[in-house]
Amino acid sequence: MNITIIGTGLIGASMALDLKQRGFARHITGVDKSPAHLQKALQLGLIQSAMTLEAAVAQSDIIVVATPVDSLTELVPQVLSLVNEKQVVLDVGSTKKAVLDAVKKHPRRGRFVATHPMAGTEYSGPEAAISNLFVGKCCVLSDIHESDADALGICQKLYASLGMHTTTLDGEAHDLHVAYVSHISHIASFALALTVLEKERDENRIFELASGGFQSTVRLAKSNADTWVPIFRQNRDHVLxxxxxxxxxxxxxxxxxxxxxxxxxxxxxxxxxxxxxxxx
Amino acid sequence: MNITIIGTGLIGASMALDLKQRGFARHITGVDKSPAHLQKALQLGLIQSAMTLEAAVAQSDIIVVATPVDSLTELVPQVLSLVNEKQVVLDVGSTKKAVLDAVKKHPRRGRFVATHPMAGTEYSGPEAAISNLFVGKCCVLSDIHESDADALGICQKLYASLGMHTTTLDGEAHDLHVAYVSHISHIASFALALTVLEKERDENRIFELASGGFQSTVRLAKSNADTWVPIFRQNRDHVLxxxxxxxxxxxxxxxxxxxxxxxxxxxxxxxxxxxxxxxx
Known part of the structure; x- marks a missing residue:
């Protein structure tokens, strides 16, 4: 398989790494609006070539869109308009309803599979990519009845090759569930970090005592604003x-x-x- | 050194394990009001003998009091009343002011060192004991000017043998600091767990998606009420x-x-x- 990864951040680049290493992909092409990220991903051997979106899509069997969720509503329809009836497009966003709504009436809707591999770390960018990030984790496939059977099948094989098991949830249910098991944890962690950092202004020795318990609750507060602000924007109502x-x-x-x-x-x-x- | 550990839970038993393995202790005697804990600690080889408090103290160079913090205000003065001018008593509680107040006027005050090794896990009991729990972590020594120089020195050697570095804070400052870097993390984690467990009544698939981020913020919600309620009781004002x-x-x-x-x-x-x- 020739695979294009649009967005060579933590998720896209980790996926690229494993899909190649595990033999599912023959060749991975990277697309990224940041030339620095693209350069880094090439240099680290995470992707084998870098191209413009149009050129990359034209020569790929599967196109994975792995950008922040606010750009998915434009990017996914744009990519769908470029593919034929054999190519497969999937996104890996942490919210599902917005992207599903954006492709609802698209003539190539069937070639798209909405997915959310539930894996990650608090780090970001191509240099954060790690092997086996997805092993043993769960990937949600949303509104699968809207996808062509062969596109869905290819997508399931892709996730199986990464060591993931899959489950299905409609977009609305997905967004509610992740508000509980992911998004709220991030806000709690940001708020804890801010509370203690604020106190540190008066008590500069406060972190001397930070132990394992504190570290595990505050770990997510390192998470990237460029990833998370769009998620909170799109999933605002459930998160509230x-x-x-x-x-x-x-x-x-x-x-x-x-x-x-x-x-x-x-x-x-x-x-x-x-x-x-x-x-x- | 002959060492007595009063309270063979996670902290006491992990300490026993390392003090013996690292050669600081020749013999460890366990004291515990729970016969089941004492039996388990013997069986796991964490302690070499089990005795009553009086008998154990009589034959020990160092007595470590590692019980929940509510019992320290009675137990530490009681142990101090049993020791001579060469023995050393230390506690390992997560709050310091209450125990310091309880020994303030004790005739053997100098033999006591108030300590808080900042290490732990979310598990409890002797079966939760692990090797190297303390390595690289920080131990707080409180109000050290109230301890005899030789008692303090022995205590510092004990923690050095566990691989800890030490710092000093007076009792009040300690209790404020740990409210920030430990106690609040536990409340946030308990509240997160309750919020999601409550939702699970309606949405029974919610945990299918629980990923690493959720696990790290909710890990502390497994913590033992018998340990933590007394901590929140004693440190109520700072925690509030x-x-x-x-x-x-x-x-x-x-x-x-x-x-x-x-x-x-x-x-x-x-x-x-x-x-x-x-x-x-």
């Missing part, structure tokens, strides 16, 4: 709902502390411990 | 202050989403990214 619930819950802990009701505090901790059932 | 600041910060993100002010949202994310400076 979850944020309200989170603020309510954390305010409950506050009220219990104020009232010194440590018995209910303990009950809540034991309920939260139930997360052990899910995360091992 | 930090919690208010955290709620304010997260409410700011909420307001920005409501207003669709994504420019300021981006500025806040870039400020939060400054955490990269501290956590590598």
């Amino acid at each position: 709902d979850v944020l309200d619930e989170f603020i309510n819950t954390i305010s409950r802990f506050r009220t219990l502390l104020i009232k010194r009701d440590f018995q209910t505090f303990e009950t809540l901790i034991r309920q939260a411990n139930d997360i052990r059932r899910i995360l091992h | 202050d930090v919690l208010d600041e955290f709620i304010n910060t997260i409410s700011r993100f909420r307001t920005l989403l409501i207003k669709r002010d994504f420019q300021t949202f981006e500025t806040l994310i870039r400020q939060a990214n400054d955490i990269r400076r501290i956590l590598h």
Whole structure:
């Protein structure tokens, strides 16, 4: 397979690396509006060639669009307009409804598969690419009934080659789910980092004590604004709902502390411990 | 050295393991009000013998009190009343002011060193003990001017043998710092877990998508209530202050989403990214 990756950031470049190493791709072409990223991806051997979007699409079996989610609504229809009835286009965005709406009436809609490989790190750019990023993780395929059967099949083979299992969710359900299991974690982490950084102005030794627990909750606060602002913009309504619930819950802990009701505090901790059932 | 560990949970038992393996301790005696814990610690080879508190203290050079913080205010004075002018007593609690106040007027005050090795995991009990838990981490020594020089010296050698570096903070400053870099992370994590578990009642597939980012922010929600409720009880005032600041910060993100002010949202994310400076 000849594959084009549009957007050679963490996800696109990690995918490029594994698709080539695992033999699914014969040749990977990179497309990126940043010449520096493209240069870096070539230099690191993540892609084998760099081209303009039109030239790359013309010679590819599969086109993966791996740019920030705000550009998908323009880019995906643009790429679809360039492909024939055998080529396959997929996106890897963290929100699904907006891109699905953008291609709804496109004459080549069937060649598109909306996907979200649930994997990543807090780093970004081609230099953040790592091998085996996707192994054992889950990839969501959305609104698959709108995709041609052969396009869907190729897409499933691609993710299988990366070591992922796939699940299906319609775009709306996907966006709600990820607000809970991903987006809110990022906001909590940004807010924790800001709270402690603010305090650091008065207490400059505060980070001397930062231990493993702090590091794991604040790790996501390193995440890139260029990736995340478009996600929060597109998934604003779901994120707001979850944020309200989170603020309510954390305010409950506050009220219990104020009232010194440590018995209910303990009950809540034991309920939260139930997360052990899910995360091992 | 003969060492007694009172409280054979995660911290006490991990310490026992390393102090013996690294040759600092010749023999470790365990004391625990739970016979099951004591039995387990013996069985796992974490301690070499089990005794009553009085018998254990009588034959030890160093006594480490590693119980939940609410019991320290009684236990540490009790142990101090049993030691002579050569023995050393130290606690390893996550709060320092309460235990320091409890020993303030004790005739053997000088034999006590208040410490907090900043290390741990989300698991508890002797079966959670691991080797090298303390390596490269920071241990806080509080109000060291109240300890005899030789007791302090022995304590510093003990932590050096575990691979820790030490720092000093008075009890009040310690409790404020850990509210920021540890206690608030735990509350945020408990609240996140509860928010998502609550949603799971309606949406039973929600955890299918839980990825690495979610796991790292929610990891601390597995933490043991028996350890943490006493910490929140003792450090209530500092935790409340930090919690208010955290709620304010997260409410700011909420307001920005409501207003669709994504420019300021981006500025806040870039400020939060400054955490990269501290956590590598």
